[in-house]
Amino acid sequence: MAGRRIPADRLNELRTFAAKGSTRVAREIGALVAEIDALAAENAGLRQGAEARRKSCPLGPLDLVVLAGVVNGENLIETAERIGARYEQVKSRRRAIYRRIGARGASHAAAIAVHNRWAKPADGAALGAPERTDDEALRASLVASPGEWALVKESNSRSSAGQLARNIRAGRGPWGPPYTYDAEARTVHGQPQVYARYVPAARRAADKRGD
Template sequence: MTKDQDSGGRRAAPLPISPGHLARIRQDVMVNPRSVAAQLIAAIDQLQADNARLATENMHLRRDAAQHPICPLTPRQLAVLTGAANGESRIETARRLAVAEQTVASFRKIIVARVGARNLTQAVAFALTREWIPAAAIVVEGFSPVALGGDRPPRSGWAGVAQRVRGAWGGWVVLERKPINHRRVLTNTAYRIRKARISHFGPAGSFDTRVDNDGPNAVLLARYAALSSEITERASA
């Protein structure tokens, strides 16, 4: 039996390197950076870096899985729930999907049960916060955006839109759609919102914006970015 074997003839597990021993090895490496010890330290450092990276990636994966679980709804059920999120009545959803009103009513009950909600309103909230309903599917109605000539909307227009975006609790809200060749106009409006050039969206940096392509159209979306910091401040107060 060798010193590397136990009493049963099996190879013994290597002993872990203590922090003190590791510190002495690091000191030796500083004197002789080309030694075998230097290679050992490099391997240990790389292993620690890899472990830290994997731990961070696993944390992000667990967080994403918790925040965005797989949608339990069928495409048709999700279409019904999207209609509810946009304020459609059962009759309006039935007409849009070309089904009977009773079918929509039945779908709504199934949706509430499947997502584990108490009612349809909570089911919509679940779908929006978990991003089962795409941001481009939610439309702000009753607002006329800035015209191509640069005219300002009514004073209550921008104020109402800013309030609606704040009320979405960090979710993306569609502000405007235009043909794809007018994308530059939406990009300019997005910049003005981010920089609070439109006063209702102040202070600067309170809102995130983006412009997405949706078939032949470009879509301007915004969300309230200051929400997380406000919640943190209130919790610590």
């Protein structure tokens, strides 16, 4: 039966038979027992190595789940959806993971994880597969939920938060064309923050006609 273990006393009996016997059957049994011993030693080594890697890993269970997403090229939104967390939570946890394992970024973290066998690419996934940048992922999230406000950034000051909100509304940098996104600066628990939402094309056209 597959996966059935041979009792140790039975293996000892076979070893004794093979050592005392001189027939072809005894030699074949001896070779089979030697192969079983080699496989057992290999499995023991693998178990010890896995346990050592587990003990040396500085990450918790949820960190490893997030790190697996990095290895498989998930962006922040995809990981958040998979584990049922918010975008900001995953973004913060990823940064903490990178710091704890000494990674410079996503590709470096993926390489460290695979080298230490903390995570492995899923079938058909390429290690370090290109993922969308945080800004690209955020814009995709806004587009997927038109009209819903989402946190874009926490700023150091109200003035910088206000400037970023104006840049988003004006379509500067990656936020173009103009008026694709609405944005505003808010202060939450004393922390300046910038929130944005995607404005569908039909609404933009209606707003223009209203002007």
